[in-house]
Amino acid sequence: MVRALFVLTLVLLNGCTTVVIDEYRRSNGELAKGDSVVILGRRHSSDYETEPDLIECVGNKLNNPALGVKVIPEQQFVDAMYPWFEPRTAPLHLKSLDHLMAVPEVRERLEAFGVKYIVWIDGSTETTSSAGSIGCSIGTAGAGCFGFGTWDNESDYEASVWDFRDRELSGKLSADAKGTSYMPAIVIPIPLIARVQTNACKGMAAQLQQFLLPNQANNNS
Amino acid sequence: MAFPKKGFSEVAKITLILATLLAAACAHTVRVDGQYPQPVGTQMPLTVGVYLSEDFRKYSYHEDSEDRDEWTIDTGRAQKNLFETVLGSMFTETIPLASYPQNLPKDVELVIVPEVRELQFTMPRETRVNIFEVWIKYDMHAYDQQGNAIANWVITAYGKTPTAFLKSREDALAQAINVALRDAGATLYTGFAKVPELQALLANKQRALSMKTSVPTDTTATE
Numbered sequence: 001m002v003r004a005l006f007v008l009t010l011v012l013l014n015g016c017t018t019v020v021i022d023e024y025r026r027s028n029g030e031l032a033k034g035d036s037v038v039i040l041g042r043r044h045s046s047d048y049e050t051e052p053d054l055i056e057c058v059g060n061k062l063n064n065p066a067l068g069v070k071v072i073p074e075q076q077f078v079d080a081m082y083p084w085f086e087p088r089t090a091p092l093h094l095k096s097l098d099h100l101m102a103v104p105e106v107r108e109r110l111e112a113f114g115v116k117y118i119v120w121i122d123g124s125t126e127t128t129s130s131a132g133s134i135g136c137s138i139g140t141a142g143a144g145c146f147g148f149g150t151w152d153n154e155s156d157y158e159a160s161v162w163d164f165r166d167r168e169l170s171g172k173l174s175a176d177a178k179g180t181s182y183m184p185a186i187v188i189p190i191p192l193i194a195r196v197q198t199n200a201c202k203g204m205a206a207q208l209q210q211f212l213l214p215n216q217a218n219n220n221s
Numbered sequence: 222m223a224f225p226k227k228g229f230s231e232v233a234k235i236t237l238i239l240a241t242l243l244a245a246a247c248a249h250t251v252r253v254d255g256q257y258p259q260p261v262g263t264q265m266p267l268t269v270g271v272y273l274s275e276d277f278r279k280y281s282y283h284e285d286s287e288d289r290d291e292w293t294i295d296t297g298r299a300q301k302n303l304f305e306t307v308l309g310s311m312f313t314e315t316i317p318l319a320s321y322p323q324n325l326p327k328d329v330e331l332v333i334v335p336e337v338r339e340l341q342f343t344m345p346r347e348t349r350v351n352i353f354e355v356w357i358k359y360d361m362h363a364y365d366q367q368g369n370a371i372a373n374w375v376i377t378a379y380g381k382t383p384t385a386f387l388k389s390r391e392d393a394l395a396q397a398i399n400v401a402l403r404d405a406g407a408t409l410y411t412g413f414a415k416v417p418e419l420q421a422l423l424a425n426k427q428r429a430l431s432m433k434t435s436v437p438t439d440t441t442a443t444e
Contacts, residue, residue: 047352049352049381051383079258082259082406083407087404088379088408106261106262124383126351
């Protein structure tokens with residue numbers, strides 16, 4: 001009973017989020033036994049950074065060895081391939097991947113990982129506007145906060161799927177999410193947080209799964 | 222109103238403690254202790270001595286300006302780890318040197334001596350972008366067996382990290398420094414053979430090695 005109430009409260013305390021997913025597919029995913037997928041964040045821009053926790057979230061949601069999707073954790077891969085996938089050395093285009101493959105040790109290591117797809121995610125989640133104010137005071141009779149605050153968050157991510165073995169762009173997909181969070185305060189502040197980044201992550205992971213395992217998606221539908 | 226002599230000393234003590242606490246609240250210390258992965262790639266055919274001076278190994282940046290809090294950033298240990306790991310993997314043989322130019326082993330073909338030229342950082346409050354940024358500039362020196370300068374080049378490293386909920390400024394800055402140090406290692410590794418003087422040295426060494434391996438084959442052929 002208490003658990004059900006807790007879950008219900010959590011659901012009610014979430015702000016509203018809308019997620020729009022777009023997809024451009026050049027070829028269907030083909031994952032054979034032993035193949036793996038790497039999900040990496042783009043970090044070369046100077047004014048934003050693709051959040052590592054978003055990459056981890058997409059990787060965790062997508063990783064399903066039973067279904068045939070084995071995801072290599074981002075940090076493990078970047079460390080194993082150091083210094084070729086650092087923010088300033090990572091290949092920005094498929095052609096750059098050919099230069100990288102000219103280094104025998106790099107090629108051997110990538111082949112040992114069984115990498116079939118490299119998914120690059122570029123974008124970030126930002127607070128676009130905020131309004132309202134909350135004041136808190138403390139006195140002999142007690143303490144409390146009064147007021148109302150609201151803010152908008154926007155996520156804008158694009159994922160490029162590179163077929164590492166065929167050296168081609170398999171497709172692109174984008175996730176745009178928007179949400180408004182509220183925080184009314186009547187003695188105690190009650191945050192109603194819109195989980196914009198989490199919802200963008202879920203949307204992207206679901207779409208990537210359809211992309212990489214089209215047969216599985218058809219069977220489910 | 223006059224304080225009694227003992228009472229005044231108590232007030233002075235409390236004021237002093239409060240002042241110290243306030244000063245400490247505005248002073249920040251960051252200690253970076255990074256471990257870095259070994260680079261993947263082909264080793265260069267050189268026997269290299271690496272001298273990391275005490276200043277380099279114990280490098281600490283201190284800033285106490287009027288428009289900023291007081292910051293002490295200790296990167297010495299982390300950059301020692303980084304340079305030892307990266308340079309240790311770059312060449313067929315790497316010899317750490319405890320002193321330079323004294324007691325130089327005879328088989329050393331090149332001695333590399335890095336120095337920190339400058340370190341800079343910005344906070345999200347200053348740039349109005351939600352990221353912590355760090356720049357580190359290294360002066361790199363390469364000497365031959367006789368102590369003559371062969372090459373001097375500069376490595377500029379950049380690191381950033383987004384602000385994160387419930388993370389202190391010290392932790393965020395340490396993370397940005399770690400990213401900058403990884404970047405320094407990447408630039409050192411990928412840029413070494415692009416320095417013209419070092420490129421020439423490597424080409425000479427590779428030519429000498431290929432001649433050495435081809436000589437016995439020629440002898441056999443004439444016999």
